[in-house]
Amino acid sequence: xxxxxxxxxxxxxxxxxxxxxxxxxxSLTDGxxxxxxxxxxxxxxxxxxxxxxxxxxxxxxxxxxxxxxxLGSSPIVFDLKRGDPEFVDAVLSAIDRCSPATRSRIVVAxxxxxxxxxxxxxxxxxxxxxxxxxxxxxxFVLFGVRPDGARKRCCFLPTWLWTPAMVRRCHDVGMRAxxxxxxxxxxxxxxxxxxxxxxxxxxxxxxxxxxKQRPRLRCDPCVAYGIYxxxxxxxxxxxxxxVGLAIxxxxxxxxxTVSIPRPLVVLGALAGFxxxxxxxxxxxxGPMLYSLLSKFAPHTFDAxxxxxxxxxxxxxxxxIAVARRRSGRFLQKNAPPPSSRSPEPPSRRRPAAHVENEPxxxxxxxxxxxxxARRARP
Numbered sequence: 162x163x164x165x166x167x168x169x170x171x172x173x174x175x176x177x178x179x180x181x182x183x184x185x186x187x188s189l190t191d192g193x194x195x196x197x198x199x200x201x202x203x204x205x206x207x208x209x210x211x212x213x214x215x216x217x218x219x220x221x222x223x224x225x226x227x228x229x230x231x232l233g234s235s236p237i238v239f240d241l242k243r244g245d246p247e248f249v250d251a252v253l254s255a256i257d258r259c260s261p262a263t264r265s266r267i268v269v270a271x272x273x274x275x276x277x278x279x280x281x282x283x284x285x286x287x288x289x290x291x292x293x294x295x296x297x298x299x300x301f302v303l304f305g306v307r308p309d310g311a312r313k314r315c316c317f318l319p320t321w322l323w324t325p326a327m328v329r330r331c332h333d334v335g336m337r338a339x340x341x342x343x344x345x346x347x348x349x350x351x352x353x354x355x356x357x358x359x360x361x362x363x364x365x366x367x368x369x370x371x372x373k374q375r376p377r378l379r380c381d382p383c384v385a386y387g388i389y390x391x392x393x394x395x396x397x398x399x400x401x402x403x404v405g406l407a408i409x410x411x412x413x414x415x416x417x418t419v420s421i422p423r424p425l426v427v428l429g430a431l432a433g434f435x436x437x438x439x440x441x442x443x444x445x446x447g448p449m450l451y452s453l454l455s456k457f458a459p460h461t462f463d464a465x466x467x468x469x470x471x472x473x474x475x476x477x478x479x480x481i482a483v484a485r486r487r488s489g490r491f492l493q494k495n496a497p498p499p500s501s502r503s504p505e506p507p508s509r510r511r512p513a514a515h516v517e518n519e520p521x522x523x524x525x526x527x528x529x530x531x532x533x534a535r536r537a538r539p
Contacts, residue, residue: 162353162356162357162358162359162360163191163192163235163236163358163359163360164191164192164235164349164359164360164362165191165192165193165194165235165236165238165339165359165360165361165362166191166192166193166194166362167194167341167342167361167362167363168183168194168195168196168209169183169184169193169194169195169207170183170186178209179195179196179207179208179209179218179219180207180219181207181219181223181224181227184219184224184227184228185227191235192235192236192237192238192359193228193235193236193237193238194238194240194341194361195207195224195237195238195239195240196208196209196239196240196242197221197239197240197241197242197252198210198211198212198218198242198243199211199243199248200212200218204220205220205221205222205248205251205252205255206218206219206220206221207219207220207221207224208242209242210242221252221255222255225255225256225258225259225263228259228263229259229260229263233266234266235266236266236267236268236290236359237263237266237267237268238267238268238270238339238361239252239256239267239268239269239270240270240271241269241270241271241273241276242271242273243273243276244271244273244274244275244276244279245275246275246279248276249275249276249279249280249283250279250283250285252269253269253280253283253285253286253289254285256269256285256286256289257285257286261288264286264288264289265288267286267289267290268289268290268291268292268315268339269289269290269291269292270291270292270315270317271292271294272295273294274294274295274296277291277292277293277294277297278294280312281309281310281312287312289312290312290313290314290315290337291310291312291313291314291315292314292315292316292317292339293308293314293315293316293317298316298317298318301316301330302318302322302327305330307334308336313335313337314335314336314337315336315337315338315339315358316331316336316337316338316339317339317340317341317361318338318339318340318341319340319341319342319422319423320340320341320342320343320348320352320360321422323338323340323352323355323357324355325355325356328355328356328357332356337358337359338356338357338358338359339357339358339359339360339361340352340357340359340360340361341360341361342361342362342363343360343361343362343363344362344363349362383408383411383412384408384409384412384413386405386408386448387405387406387407387408387409387412387413388405388409389405389444390402390404390405390408390445391405391406391409398436398440400432400433400436401433401436401437401445403429404429404432404433407421407425407426407429411426423456426452426456427453427456427457430449430452430453430456431449431453433445433446433449434446434449434450434453437449438481438485441482441485443478443481443482446478446481447474447475447477447478450474450477450478451470451471451474454470454473454474455470
């Protein structure tokens with residue numbers, strides 16, 4: 162079992178993530194996971210997000226030359242943050258210039274299906290192992306569909322999805338099983354017992370100290386919004402009430418409870434957006450739309466991108482409100498006119514003529530009916 166250092170750093174210092182200094186500080190027995198991206202000039206760099214505003218990033222080929230001279234058998238995972246063919250071809254060409262021993266340790270993984278398809282079609286670096294795309298992972302986990310391709314394949318799944326049966330299924334079809342991302346030594350020990358081939362983990366020393374710290378409540382704007390949903394829709398809407406509870410759990414109580422998986426978070430945001438549009442409540446579907454955009458974004462938003470996304474969400478909110486108002490006016494304008502001879506309601510019917518000996522409640526007695534019949538005779 163290989164312990165793979167997330168973003169190539171072991172010192173608990175975020176400034177050393179995806180850098181040559183952090184990569185050189187790793188021991189020979191540890192694997193590495195590095196993010197590959199392009200900078201503004203089009204060069205290959207080690208970076209999770211696109212470097213902006215002249216921020217320097219370590220070069221990808223420099224990292225390959227550093228790793229090419231290191232001995233060891235632990236895997237080297239390159240997470241491709243783009244899926245365009247030119248980017249994939251440039252990465253594989255750089256890997257192809259490494260020694261055969263280094264190429265046999267490299268695993269190419271990506272959440273972008275285009276990067277996985279491009280690597281499968283390419284004839285460069287054929288000894289490099291390849292992760293599954295998002296659709297291949299879903300098909301394998303849900304239906305047991307074996308992925309295609311002549312390359313060695315690896316299955317990357319979150320830590321909470323791995324079970325001993327899933328590990329055996331991967332090994333039965335000849336795939337290696339990797340988990341991401343472990344934040345605590347207890348999680349690593351639990352995954353090691355399953356028989357995984359590798360675990361992508363953050364700095365275990367700092368996380369071990371973090372796990373021993375006293376849990377605490379957290380407070381941010383998301384917590385206030387979740388409390389608003391809980392109090393506002395406790396009686397009116399059970400769905401939005403549950404969404405509000407989930408938001409409070411995810412942001413305020415994450416040190417006390419279990420974290421909600423990402424697919425459930427996306428599903429809850431979609432349900433909240435649909436219900437907000439149905440109720441015509443901008444305070445519901447506006448924040449839900451922002452949450453969906455942030456979940457499906459390829460990288461975290463910086464300050465400028467957050468401002469642009471907030472403007473887009475505000476414009477979409479106004480557009481939805483205007484569209485609903487116009488559609489309501491259109492339906493009201495084209496509604497069929499009410500019938501002019503509609504029957505009167507029972508309360509407006511004229512009372513029957515007064516008959517002698519008729520009781521107060523309106524039901525005539527038998528003598529009264531006989532007298533009325535005699536008067537009606539000619």
